Amino acid sequence: MKEYFVAVTPHGPLRMGDLKPRGDYFGTRSYIPGAVLRGALAEWLKAQGRESEIVSLVGRVRFGNLFPSEVEQAWGLPFPTTALECKLEGGFRSTASDREGVSRPGHGIRDGLLLFVAYSELETLGAQFPVPLQLRCMAQRGEECCGGRMERVSGFYVRLPEGWRVREMERGLLTKVALSRYRRAAQEQMLYRVSALRPQGCFVGRIWTDDDSVIDTLREAVEHIGVGALTTRGFGAARLREAKQVSLPSLAERLREFNEKLGEVWRDLADLARQVGNAVPDEPSGTYFSVDLLAPAVLNDTQGLPTLKLCLRGPDGSWLEPIWWATQPTFVGGFSTAWGLPKPTALGSAPGSVYVFRSELPEAQLVSWLENLEAHGVGQRTDEGLGEILVCHPFHREVMPV
Numbered sequence: 001m002k003e004y005f006v007a008v009t010p011h012g013p014l015r016m017g018d019l020k021p022r023g024d025y026f027g028t029r030s031y032i033p034g035a036v037l038r039g040a041l042a043e044w045l046k047a048q049g050r051e052s053e054i055v056s057l058v059g060r061v062r063f064g065n066l067f068p069s070e071v072e073q074a075w076g077l078p079f080p081t082t083a084l085e086c087k088l089e090g091g092f093r094s095t096a097s098d099r100e101g102v103s104r105p106g107h108g109i110r111d112g113l114l115l116f117v118a119y120s121e122l123e124t125l126g127a128q129f130p131v132p133l134q135l136r137c138m139a140q141r142g143e144e145c146c147g148g149r150m151e152r153v154s155g156f157y158v159r160l161p162e163g164w165r166v167r168e169m170e171r172g173l174l175t176k177v178a179l180s181r182y183r184r185a186a187q188e189q190m191l192y193r194v195s196a197l198r199p200q201g202c203f204v205g206r207i208w209t210d211d212d213s214v215i216d217t218l219r220e221a222v223e224h225i226g227v228g229a230l231t232t233r234g235f236g237a238a239r240l241r242e243a244k245q246v247s248l249p250s251l252a253e254r255l256r257e258f259n260e261k262l263g264e265v266w267r268d269l270a271d272l273a274r275q276v277g278n279a280v281p282d283e284p285s286g287t288y289f290s291v292d293l294l295a296p297a298v299l300n301d302t303q304g305l306p307t308l309k310l311c312l313r314g315p316d317g318s319w320l321e322p323i324w325w326a327t328q329p330t331f332v333g334g335f336s337t338a339w340g341l342p343k344p345t346a347l348g349s350a351p352g353s354v355y356v357f358r359s360e361l362p363e364a365q366l367v368s369w370l371e372n373l374e375a376h377g378v379g380q381r382t383d384e385g386l387g388e389i390l391v392c393h394p395f396h397r398e399v400m401p402v
């Protein structure tokens with residue numbers, strides 16, 4: 001299936017909640033899950049009396065997730081779990097007017113993945129490092145090195161021509177008057193509060209299909225039906241467009257760069273190990289790659305049991321286990337707007353999870369297998385955006401200095 005980028009620009013508050021309502025308060029997510037676009041498409045077909053087409057049309061599309069961005073030309077992405085910022089002066093160095101709107105350059109956001117992988121692989125190969133791996137901020141603070149502790153960054157970022165920016169969605173709490181289910185009139189003394197995303201910027205993401213007329217139908221669906229929940233109560237007005245200018249380095253390029261950077265970090269650490277008398281290889285052998293979750297994934301192990309550890313079935317049918325991974329659990333629920341029913345809740349791996357694998361396959365074979373993997377996603381319910389992955393997430397290039 002062919003990959004397309006689409007951008008949704010909201011004109012009003014959006015509700016992406018799929019969490020269970022607690023009391024009179026509804027929460028919301030900060031991105032548009034693929035299931036929401038799929039729901040809008042199904043609802044639009046239903047509204048036009050085209051129910052019979054729902055299964056076949058929706059079945060020809062795989063919906064990715066749309067992440068917050070500022071402009072339709074740039075793809076916002078979730079930070080990988082291994083992205084780190086200074087505890088004292090967080091935020092990107094170039095554009096840190098992000099958190100509270102105050103312009104204040106941070107000490108930079110870096111990625112620890114390649115360092116963790118090289119360190120752990122060299123240890124497996126017999127290196128005994130004189131000191132444990134401890135990451136400290138290397139930014140200059142006046143005359144001195146900052147030395148602040150590094151901590152995890154969560155959320156989304158976008159790379160704009162003027163620099164990197166953390167993308168945080170503002171939420172507002174709106175109070176609404178409850179409507180009587182029977183009379184469609186305001187019910188006395190019934191108010192509820194809804195947390196919604198304020199309309200700012202846009203959301204950009206991928207969909208896969210062989211039928212390019214789907215984009216047009218989806219555009220109509222978003223314009224007429226809206227996106228998210230409570231669209232009949234004034235939420236979710238938006239416009240969808242194909243985002244033709246968004247580009248991503250090819251998988252082959254990402255893979256090459258990932259391995260080049262890993263080689264650099266490896267050589268530095270191998271030097272350090274040799275200084276204390278350990279004989280370790282100068283260069284990594286084989287090809288390493290990361291599988292980064294952009295959305296929650298519901299995974300099963302090789303026996304079919306639920307797990308948070310991603311194993312891949314290689315092109316020869318054998319199972320590939322990660323040599324390093326970082327993940328955390330999350331609840332995966334969902335609500336089908338088309339059918340008006342909640343979906344079963346499952347335990348999944350959270351977005352940002354990183355799994356690193358090592359392969360001996362020839363490069364061309366590895367690249368085509370990984371391209372196929374990226375187009376299909378991992379785990380269950382991938383057609384609605386779960387298990388969306390990026391192989392060798394570009395943020396891993398922002399290597400944390402040793």
Ligand SMILES: [Zn+2]
Pocket residue numbers: 086087088089107137138139146147148
């Ligand atoms: Zn610092």
